[in-house]
Amino acid sequence: MKTRPYINPYVGGVLLGLTLFAAFYLTGAGLGASSAVNRVQVAVLDNVAPKAVDKMAYCAQLAGGDKNPLDSPSVMMLLGTLVGGMVAGVLSGRFKPEVRKGAGVSNGTRLALALLGGLIMGFGARFSRGCTSGQALSGGAVLSAGSWLFMFSVFGGAYGLAWFLRRFWRVEEEAV
Amino acid sequence: MAPLNILEALPKLAAYGIYFLLGISFGSVLELSGFGDSRKLSGQFYLRDMTVLKVMFTAIITACVMLYLGNSLGLIAFERVFVNHTYLWPGIIGGLIMGVGFIIGGFCPGTSIVALATLKIDGVFFATGVSLGTLLFSVTVQRFSGLWNASYMGRLTIPEVFEISNGWVVFGVVVMAMAMFYAAELSEQFFGEKRKRLDLVPISRLRLVGMAALLGGGLLTLIVGDPSSEDKWARIPKEEKAKLADREVYVSAGEFIEAASDDALYLNIIDVRDQSSFNLFHFRTAERYTLDQLHTINTIKALRRLPDNTVNVVVSNGEVASTEAYKLLRGEGIINLYILEGGINQWLTDFAGPNVGIEKVVAAQSDTTRDRLRFRFSYAVGDNYPFARLLNMKSLADDLTFERKIKIEKKAGLKGGCS
Structure with missing residues (x-):
């Protein structure tokens, strides 16, 4: 199947904004992803090492004793995000195994950096009590002061480091 | 009156179904906008592809205008809408950490889910990393719980910080977003992959309609004004x-x-x-x-x-x-x-x-x-x-x-x- 182009970013933005508004209107809160990822991870851990979960205060509030960490609306939203992304990908011809990376970067390097970046991101998301969706997007729309500072910090951190990592994100034509 | 709080108002299964549908909408829009592609996302930080900024800020101002206008018109009780509480320093430090993770890994948690859903292997590795990172946090949080709980300011919005009406901030944020979009358009023309002839007025009919709607909504919020404390008690x-x-x-x-x-x-x-x-x-x-x-x-x-x-x-x-x-x-x-x-x-x-x-x-x-x-x-x-x-x-x-x-x-x- 031929790959379809991405939609106009402003149209995408309006659609995302309407989804965000619907979430606030119906549930009183916005969109999010990282808390559900946390729940999934706690659930996995709870099966492997239930005693360890009960000991960590931060995890125990989700899965201590008999609590099921997956029984949560945020996990439902995560499942939906997964399915929605998959369906859109299939319909647009982008549902195929591949590694997206800068030119001249080996797959191994890209995957190692993805894992490392994810680890840093996961830690940061818990530290700031929300990820780019839960804090920046949802908090941004309700004009939360902390969320806006957070958002500028994310951009600041990424722009600050971007120049040093430019060789990992080169576009083809500049590659040697 | 909205927000409806479906978790209490509806049977659990129905409420969970709505959360699932919201997720579907969220995930598909992210994918269709190109957020499942780490190359596109990272392009934001080399000024060649400003999709992240455009999508994110369009979404923010769209939802923002609708929420605050609804509040002014008495259709939404904004005081019952969840506003992320402000923890000043944890937010700033966490944000910087996430920015670093973003440029190294090429995703944020939500977008990596979409990448994973479309079989992008780097997305799978990133999502695994996120999971390990949250685990690392859970294990270590007790060592820096002081910092993590510091500078708590509760529910705090930007209009409240500056003690001005909601309408001014909503309108101001829309104007600011428009200025950022203009800069983004020029930036893409200048640094983008497909260098085009410089177009200083990147305006189409669709963009004009969108601009008019958002600016108009912001202006209306400003004109109608904020509900008084008595109004807020009345809608409890x-x-x-x-x-x-x-x-x-x-x-x-x-x-x-x-x-x-x-x-x-x-x-x-x-x-x-x-x-x-x-x-x-x-x-x-x-x-x-x-x-x-x-x-x-x-x-x-x-x-x-x-x-x-x-x-x-x-x-x-x-x-x-x-x-x-x-x-x-x-x-x-x-x-x-x-x-x-x-x-x-x-x-x-x-x-x-x-x-x-x-x-x-x-x-x-x-x-x-x-x-x-x-x-x-x-x-x-x-x-x-x-x-x-x-x-x-x-x-x-x-x-x-x-x-x-x-x-x-x-x-x-x-x-x-x-x-």
């Missing part, structure tokens, strides 16, 4: 209002004393009487506010900042002014709020006893409605009476029988969205 749910009529929020003297000496609670006494009544007699640690001061955002901000275990008790001479203050503060979303039953008059009747310098005067008919002090004092000694110091009265409370009404409700900051 019926069950909540019934608590006043059922006297569920009027605490007795015994419970008041007990709360003061309970180490697990922080008793915040809000005295809303006039200055002279306050000078004659007031509880130790009580703060005095006029009803007008309670309206100000500064007072509300200070009250929201108090810790989770705070019990707020409003005190007046009788119950008229304190009930007024209760409505006002409840309308502004202050929780764990109670009223001292019978006010200071009842208190002095019960505890002042045969005291030199204090004399009860017979109440005129109008006194109950005017919330007057029904005692005459020879000296104004404020909190220098033994029955003004609640901590000294613990043994007294042990002998009283009373119904316990205080139930500590957790602040919404701990649930919701992403946290």
Whole structure:
């Protein structure tokens, strides 16, 4: 199947904004992803090492004793995000195994950096009590002061480091 | 009135279904906008592909205008909408950490889910990393819990920081976003993969319509103005209002004393009487506010900042002014709020006893409605009476029988969205 182009970013933005508004209107809160990822991870851990979960205060509030960490609306939203992304990908011809990376970067390097970046991101998301969706997007729309500072910090951190990592994100034509 | 809170209003399965559908919409829009592609996302930070900024800020201003305009028009009770609580330094530090992770890994948690869903292997590795990172946080959080809980400011919006109306900020944010979009268009022309001829007026009919709608919505929010505290009390749910009529929020003297000496609670006494009544007699640690001061955002901000275990008790001479203050503060979303039953008059009747310098005067008919002090004092000694110091009265409370009404409700900051 031929790959379809991405939609106009402003149209995408309006659609995302309407989804965000619907979430606030119906549930009183916005969109999010990282808390559900946390729940999934706690659930996995709870099966492997239930005693360890009960000991960590931060995890125990989700899965201590008999609590099921997956029984949560945020996990439902995560499942939906997964399915929605998959369906859109299939319909647009982008549902195929591949590694997206800068030119001249080996797959191994890209995957190692993805894992490392994810680890840093996961830690940061818990530290700031929300990820780019839960804090920046949802908090941004309700004009939360902390969320806006957070958002500028994310951009600041990424722009600050971007120049040093430019060789990992080169576009083809500049590659040697 | 919205927000509807479907988790309580609908059967669990239906509510979960709606969350699932919201997720579907979220995930598909992210994928269709190109957020499943780490190359596209990282392009943002090399100024060649500004999709992240365009999508994100269009979404933010769209939802922002709709929410705040709905609030002004009385269609949405914004005070019941979840606003991420502000923890100043944890937010800034966490944001910087996430920015670093973003440029190294090429995703953020939400977008990596979409990448994973379309079989992007780097997305799978990133999502695995996110999971390990959250685990690392869970294991280590106790070592820096001080920093993690520092600079807490509660629910705080930008209009509240600058003490200006919501409309100005909404309109300002829309204008700012438009300026950023303009810069983004030029930046893409300059640094983008497909270099185009410089177009200084990158405007199409669709863009004009969008701009007009958003600017118009922001302007309308500004013109209609913000709801008053009375409006906010008026739109509080019926069950909540019934608590006043059922006297569920009027605490007795015994419970008041007990709360003061309970180490697990922080008793915040809000005295809303006039200055002279306050000078004659007031509880130790009580703060005095006029009803007008309670309206100000500064007072509300200070009250929201108090810790989770705070019990707020409003005190007046009788119950008229304190009930007024209760409505006002409840309308502004202050929780764990109670009223001292019978006010200071009842208190002095019960505890002042045969005291030199204090004399009860017979109440005129109008006194109950005017919330007057029904005692005459020879000296104004404020909190220098033994029955003004609640901590000294613990043994007294042990002998009283009373119904316990205080139930500590957790602040919404701990649930919701992403946290």
